[in-house]
Amino acid sequence: ADKINVGILSLTSHSPSIIAEAKGYFDEQELEVEFVSFQAAQPMAVAIASGDVDFGMTAISGGLLSLADKGVVKIIGGALQETPDVEGQKILASKAAHDDGVKTPADLKGRSFGITTTGSSFHYMAHKIADKEGFDRSEIKVKPLQKVPAVIASLKSGQIDAWSIVPNIAGALTKGPEVVEIGKVSDYIDNYQVTTVFTSTSNVEEKPELVKRFLAALSKGISDYNAALVDKSMSEEETAEIVKAIHQYVYSDQPIDKADPRIRAGAMRINENAALSMASVEDQLEWFKSEGLAPEGVTIEKLVDTSFVEAR
Amino acid sequence: MSDQTANAPIKREPHEGLRPVPFRGGGFRHRKLGPVAPVVFLAILLVWELGSRSGFISQIALPAPSAALAALGDLISTGMLWKHLGASLYRLLVGWAFGSLLGIAVGLLIGLFSLARAGLLPLVSALFPIPKIALLPLFIIWFGIGEGSKVATILFGTFFPTVIATYGGVDNVDRNLIRMGQSFGMSWLSIVRKIIIPGAMPAILSGARISASIAIVLLVAAEMIGAEFGIGAYILMAGALFALDQLIAGVAILSILGLSIAWLIGKAEQRLLAWRN
Amino acid sequence: MSDQTANAPIKREPHEGLRPVPFRGGGFRHRKLGPVAPVVFLAILLVWELGSRSGFISQIALPAPSAALAALGDLISTGMLWKHLGASLYRLLVGWAFGSLLGIAVGLLIGLFSLARAGLLPLVSALFPIPKIALLPLFIIWFGIGEGSKVATILFGTFFPTVIATYGGVDNVDRNLIRMGQSFGMSWLSIVRKIIIPGAMPAILSGARISASIAIVLLVAAEMIGAEFGIGAYILMAGALFALDQLIAGVAILSILGLSIAWLIGKAEQRLLAWRN
Amino acid sequence: MQLIARNITHRYGGRLVLDDISFSIGEGEIVCVVGPSGCGKSTLLRILGGLEKADEGEALVAGEAPEGSLNPLTYIFQDFALLPWRSVRGNVSLVLEDHGIRGARANAIIDDVLARTNLSDFRDALPRQLSGGMKQRVAIARALAVKPAIMLMDEPLSALDSQTRELLMDDLVSLWSREPFSACYVTHNLNEAVRLGTRIVVLSRRPGRIREIVEIDMPIDERAERLVELEKLQRHVWEIMREEAREADREIANV
Amino acid sequence: MQLIARNITHRYGGRLVLDDISFSIGEGEIVCVVGPSGCGKSTLLRILGGLEKADEGEALVAGEAPEGSLNPLTYIFQDFALLPWRSVRGNVSLVLEDHGIRGARANAIIDDVLARTNLSDFRDALPRQLSGGMKQRVAIARALAVKPAIMLMDEPLSALDSQTRELLMDDLVSLWSREPFSACYVTHNLNEAVRLGTRIVVLSRRPGRIREIVEIDMPIDERAERLVELEKLQRHVWEIMREEAREADREIANV
Ligand SMILES: Nc1ncnc2c1ncn2[C@@H]1O[C@H](COP(=O)(O)OP(=O)(O)OP(=O)(O)O)[C@@H](O)[C@H]1O
Ligand SMILES: Nc1ncnc2c1ncn2[C@@H]1O[C@H](COP(=O)(O)OP(=O)(O)OP(=O)(O)O)[C@@H](O)[C@H]1O
Numbered sequence A: 001a002d003k004i005n006v007g008i009l010s011l012t013s014h015s016p017s018i019i020a021e022a023k024g025y026f027d028e029q030e031l032e033v034e035f036v037s038f039q040a041a042q043p044m045a046v047a048i049a050s051g052d053v054d055f056g057m058t059a060i061s062g063g064l065l066s067l068a069d070k071g072v073v074k075i076i077g078g079a080l081q082e083t084p085d086v087e088g089q090k091i092l093a094s095k096a097a098h099d100d101g102v103k104t105p106a107d108l109k110g111r112s113f114g115i116t117t118t119g120s121s122f123h124y125m126a127h128k129i130a131d132k133e134g135f136d137r138s139e140i141k142v143k144p145l146q147k148v149p150a151v152i153a154s155l156k157s158g159q160i161d162a163w164s165i166v167p168n169i170a171g172a173l174t175k176g177p178e179v180v181e182i183g184k185v186s187d188y189i190d191n192y193q194v195t196t197v198f199t200s201t202s203n204v205e206e207k208p209e210l211v212k213r214f215l216a217a218l219s220k221g222i223s224d225y226n227a228a229l230v231d232k233s234m235s236e237e238e239t240a241e242i243v244k245a246i247h248q249y250v251y252s253d254q255p256i257d258k259a260d261p262r263i264r265a266g267a268m269r270i271n272e273n274a275a276l277s278m279a280s281v282e283d284q285l286e287w288f289k290s291e292g293l294a295p296e297g298v299t300i301e302k303l304v305d306t307s308f309v310e311a312r
Numbered sequence B, C: 001m002s003d004q005t006a007n008a009p010i011k012r013e014p015h016e017g018l019r020p021v022p023f024r025g026g027g028f029r030h031r032k033l034g035p036v037a038p039v040v041f042l043a044i045l046l047v048w049e050l051g052s053r054s055g056f057i058s059q060i061a062l063p064a065p066s067a068a069l070a071a072l073g074d075l076i077s078t079g080m081l082w083k084h085l086g087a088s089l090y091r092l093l094v095g096w097a098f099g100s101l102l103g104i105a106v107g108l109l110i111g112l113f114s115l116a117r118a119g120l121l122p123l124v125s126a127l128f129p130i131p132k133i134a135l136l137p138l139f140i141i142w143f144g145i146g147e148g149s150k151v152a153t154i155l156f157g158t159f160f161p162t163v164i165a166t167y168g169g170v171d172n173v174d175r176n177l178i179r180m181g182q183s184f185g186m187s188w189l190s191i192v193r194k195i196i197i198p199g200a201m202p203a204i205l206s207g208a209r210i211s212a213s214i215a216i217v218l219l220v221a222a223e224m225i226g227a228e229f230g231i232g233a234y235i236l237m238a239g240a241l242f243a244l245d246q247l248i249a250g251v252a253i254l255s256i257l258g259l260s261i262a263w264l265i266g267k268a269e270q271r272l273l274a275w276r277n
Numbered sequence D, E: 001m002q003l004i005a006r007n008i009t010h011r012y013g014g015r016l017v018l019d020d021i022s023f024s025i026g027e028g029e030i031v032c033v034v035g036p037s038g039c040g041k042s043t044l045l046r047i048l049g050g051l052e053k054a055d056e057g058e059a060l061v062a063g064e065a066p067e068g069s070l071n072p073l074t075y076i077f078q079d080f081a082l083l084p085w086r087s088v089r090g091n092v093s094l095v096l097e098d099h100g101i102r103g104a105r106a107n108a109i110i111d112d113v114l115a116r117t118n119l120s121d122f123r124d125a126l127p128r129q130l131s132g133g134m135k136q137r138v139a140i141a142r143a144l145a146v147k148p149a150i151m152l153m154d155e156p157l158s159a160l161d162s163q164t165r166e167l168l169m170d171d172l173v174s175l176w177s178r179e180p181f182s183a184c185y186v187t188h189n190l191n192e193a194v195r196l197g198t199r200i201v202v203l204s205r206r207p208g209r210i211r212e213i214v215e216i217d218m219p220i221d222e223r224a225e226r227l228v229e230l231e232k233l234q235r236h237v238w239e240i241m242r243e244e245a246r247e248a249d250r251e252i253a254n255v
C-alpha cells in the first residue's frame, strides 16, 4: 500500500477523508493514510508545497495562489460549495451595528468587516458584497484579525460591525443577543466554491494514479458524509457510527455526547465526486489579481488541473 | 604614656547634659515578611472569584478562577495533561538543549577568537531581534511540520541569547586569572578549560535562565505549526474555541512550568557555583 | 648602604649565557579587524543570491536577496514604508514608554518597600513568563481591536523586564552611599532622589535595552489584531500570501529597527552615564 | 561636645561581635580604635554615630555642638562614599542642600573647604578622574562643610597606597594643628594610630573586647620629628596584638 | 639564575610609561622597585616575566635555572589570582597539571609547600573562606610548588590590612632565611622595601625613570631588630619620593 499524509482541520467539513479511512475506502485503494491536523489552512498549504503532506482541503487564498504560481501546488477538485438547496454562509452584524442601522448587507458601506488575513475567503466575500451593492470596495473596512476566534470575539463585543461565516458557527452566534443575521452570502456569490481539494504539483505530474485513487476513495467518503449529515438519508445507527469516527479528530477534547450535535451542525454539502465549479474559481482568481493579492503570473492553468474530476 | 587596663573605670566622663546619640540608620533594608505573598495571591483570587460570581467581571472578559481550576481538573482527570506536558517538555528539552549547546559553542568562538568575533558578532546582533513568529512560514518549509519545525523554533529562540551570555561571560573572566595561567606557562587549552570556561560559567547559567524563559514563551509560537498535543497547542485550541477557562488553565500551566524551570536552574547554580557566596 | 645614581653603568652584569626572557603573554586579547563584518555580510548575501539564481536554493525555501530588495524598493517607491513604519513606531513608542514608566515605578516600589516586595515580586515573577500571544484573545476583549490592544501587548511585554531591571538596580546601589546619606542626616526623599535613582540608572537603562528588543519582537504579535498598517501587519500579510520576498523585506526592516533603537539607547547611555568610564 | 561609649555590647544573628565597650572622646581628642580584622570596629563606629542600635549599652553625647554645626557627628568612610555622578563640588553641595543652603552661601562654604583641602583646582572633576588620595580629600572636605563636632573615621586611609597614606596623614595633622577637631579614628594600622591618636583603644579579636587603652602624651604636631619614640610605642602595641591578629587571620569563614 | 633589565622603554598608545630602565637581580637578591602610583611598576614586572614585550630594550636571563625548576620566572600577584572554584590544594595542583605531575608526586609537592606556608589545615578550603592574608599565603605556596628561580612579586601585600601585612612580611623573611630566593619585589610601601630589599630601585612618577638605586647592606634576617636604622633609611627614600608622590596623586585622569 502507498503511504499518504492527508492534512485536515478540526472542522466537520474536513470529515469525508476521515469517513473514508474509517469505512476502509482508502484500504480498498491500497492507500495507507496518516492524518495531520492543522490549526489553519495556510500552514497546510505550505506543508503540501514542501511535501510533508500530500492532500488537503482549503479555501482558495492568496497563499495558495502564490504557491501555485511557484508551480508547487495544484487544485484537483472541489469540496464545499454553496448551493441553493442547503443552508449556506451567513452575513452577520453585531448588535451595536444593527441598532445603528445595519439591517441589510447594503448598509455595510463605511462599516468594518472582520476577516482572518488579507487574501482570505472572508476578504473575498466582503468585496463581493461591496461589488454587488454597488459601492467601492474600499468603503467596506476589512479588519485582519488572524483567527476565527478573534473575529468572533470582536463581533460579539461590537468592535467590528460585520462578518460572514458558515451556518453552524453563525447559528451558534445568533442564538446569543450580541449578533444578528443580516443576509446570505449566496445572494452575492453564485455557486461559490468555498473549498477545494489540492495536492502538490509533483503528485499530479509524477503520481497521477495515486491522485486518482485518493479521489476515488474520497468521493465515497463524500457520498457517505452527504448522506449521513447533509441529506440525513442514512439510518441513525450508521450516522452515529460515522459521527463517532469523526469525533476522533473533531471536537475530540469533548465527550461524545457534547460533540455529537456540534459535529452534525457543522455539516455543509460537499460536491459529489469532488466536482469543481470552474466559474467560481475563475471569479476568485480574478478578484485576487485585481486586488494585487496574487502574483501577476498565476493563471487558471497553473492553479487547476482539471483532468481528475468533473469541472463545471 | 600611661596604660589603662580593660574595664577600669572610665575617667573624665562628664555628667552634665548626657543624652543618647539620635538614631538615623533606619529604612532601606529589606525585612522578611513571610506570608505576604500567598496572602496577596489568595486575596487576588478571591476578589476575582467573587467578581466573576457576582457578574461584576463579565464572563467573556475573564472566567472565574474556579472555572479555570475546573478546566485544569478536567485536564488532569482525562489524563490529557500528561500528554500535553510530555509533548511540550520534549520540544522544550530538545530545542533548549541544542540551542544552548550551539549557543555556548558559538559564544566561546566569539569570546576566544578575534576573527570569529569580527565575523559572527554583527550577524548574531542582526539576527537576534527577529521575531520567530514572523519566520513560521519559512520554518515549515525548512523543517517540515513534524517535531522539526517546533524544535527549531525553540532552538533558534534560545541560541542567540546563549551566544550573547556566553561571550559576555568569557569577556568578563578576570584578565588577571588568565595572566596568572600564562605566567605559569599553562597551555592555551588548559587556560580555556580550567580558567575561562569555569569563569564564564555564572554568566552561562544566567543566560540559561533567560533562554529557558524565552523557550517557554516560544512554545506557543512553536506549537502553532501542526501540533496536536502540547501546552501551547492546548492554549491555541482554547483560544480558537474561545474557551477562556481552558486558556487561563493553559497559561497557568506555562507559568508554573516557567517557575519550576527557574527553580531547577537555581538548584543547578547552587551546585555548580557552590564556590561563590 | 651605598647609593647609585640613575643611569650609572650597571654593575655585576654577567656576560655568559645571556638570553631573552621567553614571551608567553600572547592571545586572549581582542584585536580590531576592521572590515571583516561587512565582508562576511556581503559574502553571505552573494552565496545566497547565487544559490537562489542557480536554483540550488529553492524558491519556496528562500527568495533571492535581490527579490527581497526589490520588495523593499516597492515599499519605498509606493510610500507604504512610511505608513507601515509610522504605525509601528507609534505603537512601539507609546507601548514602550508607558510600559517602561510603569515598570520603573513598580520596580522602585519593590526596591524601596519591603511590603511591596513581599506582595508584588512573586506576582511579577509569576506573570513575567506568560507568552503574550497566548493572551491575545483576552486582550481583544479587554482593549478592543484598535490601537488599545496593540499598545497593551507591547506595554505588558516591556513592563515586566523593566520592573525586574529596576528593582535589581535599586538593590545594587552601593549600601555605603545610602549609609553616607543617612550619616549626613539627608531626608528619605533626598536619599531616594539623589542617591538611589541615579545609582539604579545604569541598570534601568540596560533594562530599557532589553525591553526595547522585546517590544520589537512583540510588534508582530501585537499587529496580529486588526492592524491594517504596520511592519508586523506587513509581515503577517506577506506570510498569509506566502510572498516570501516581502516577508524577508519586512524581517529586515525589523532587524534594522532593532539595531537603530539599540544604537539610540547606547547614545542615551553615553550621555546619561557620562560619569562612568 | 563629647562622645561616650557606655558598655556597648552587640550581636549579629546571635553571634557576639562587641562585648562591653566603654570609652570617651573629649574635646579636641583623636581616639584611635585598633584591632584585628572582623573584631567589630566598624560596627562600633556605626553605633557611635547612630547608624545602628546597640543591643546593650548606649552611645551618649554631652555638651553642646559648636555654633553652626549642621551635622555634629560626621563620618569619613574607607571607600570615600562619593557619588560618582556628581563633580567634586556637587559632592560637597549634596550635604548642604538638605539644610537649605544653596547659591552664594553654599558656594562660600564649598570654596572654603576645598581650599583647606587643597582641592580648589579640582572643583569640576568627577570622582573617577581622581586618584584615591584626592577622593579621600574630597570626602574630608565634604565632612568639613557641615562643621562637625566629632568626626567618625572608619579606616580613612586603608584604601590608599602607602605613599598617599603618608601624604594624607601629614594633611590630617596640619588640619588638626590649625583647628583641633575631635575624632574617633578606626584603623588597622598601628603606624597611623601612634601618629594621630591622643589615645589608642586596643580591641581583641572577635568578640571585640577592650584589651588595653594606651594614652599618648606627645603633642600630635610634634610627632613627625619624634618617630623613633613612636616606633617603640608602635612595637609595644603590636606585641599586644600580634597573636590576636595571627589568630584572626587564620579564621576560616564557615560559609 | 640572574634576571637583567636592559634599557627597557615602553609606551601605551604613544604615551611613554617606562623610560630606559636598567638593573639586574642576582642570585639570592631581593630587588625592590618603588615608585608612585601609575609610574609603570606593574608594566615593568610584566616585561621582566615575558608577559608583555618592551618597545625598546629587553629582559634577559643569564645562568641556568636550578635543578627541577618547572617555571623559572614565577609571579605573585597583588590580587592573589586564585581560582575561586578550586580549593587550596586545587589551586596549587593547577600549576603542576600542565607539567604532567599528578597523583602521589603532586601530593608530595603540595603537602610540602602547604606545610612551608603553614596552610596544612586549609587544604580543602575554598578561597572565599579565607582571609586576605591566607589567600596570599596560598599564592606563595603555589609559586613555591613550581620551584621558581626568580619570583616576580607585584605589590603582594598591598591588598592586605597592615597587621596582616606585618605577619606576612615575617613569613617572607623566614622563608628567605631558610632558603634564600631571588625576587623582583614591586611595592608602594617603603617600609616593605627597606625590610625586604637587598637593593631598592626608586622610580620617578610617569614616565618611570630610575631616580636612584639604594643598596642596603644589612642582612635581611637581622632587620627586625634594627628597626631604628631602617626607619632612617626609609625616611631617606621618602625624601627622594615625597614630591613625586604628591604630584602623581594630584594628576587628573583625562578620560
Ligand atoms: N550587617 C551585618 N550582619 C551580620 N553580620 C555582620 C554585619 N556587619 C558585620 N558583621 C559581622 O560582624 C563582625 C564585625 O564586623 P565589622 O565590620 O564591625 O568588623 P571590623 O573590625 O570593621 O572589620 P574590618 O577590619 O575587616 O573592617 C564580622 O564578623 C562581620 O562578619
Ligand atoms: N594595557 C594598558 N593599556 C594602556 N595603558 C596602560 C595599560 N596598562 C597600564 N597602562 C597605563 O600605564 C601606566 C603605568 O601603569 P602600571 O599599572 O604599570 O603602573 P603601576 O606603577 O603599577 O601603578 P600602581 O602603583 O597603581 O599599580 C598607567 O598610566 C596606566 O594607566
Ligand SMILES: [Mg+2]
Binding pocket: D041, D042, D043, D154
Ligand atoms: Mg571595618
Ligand SMILES: [Mg+2]
Binding pocket: E041, E042, E043
Ligand atoms: Mg601596579
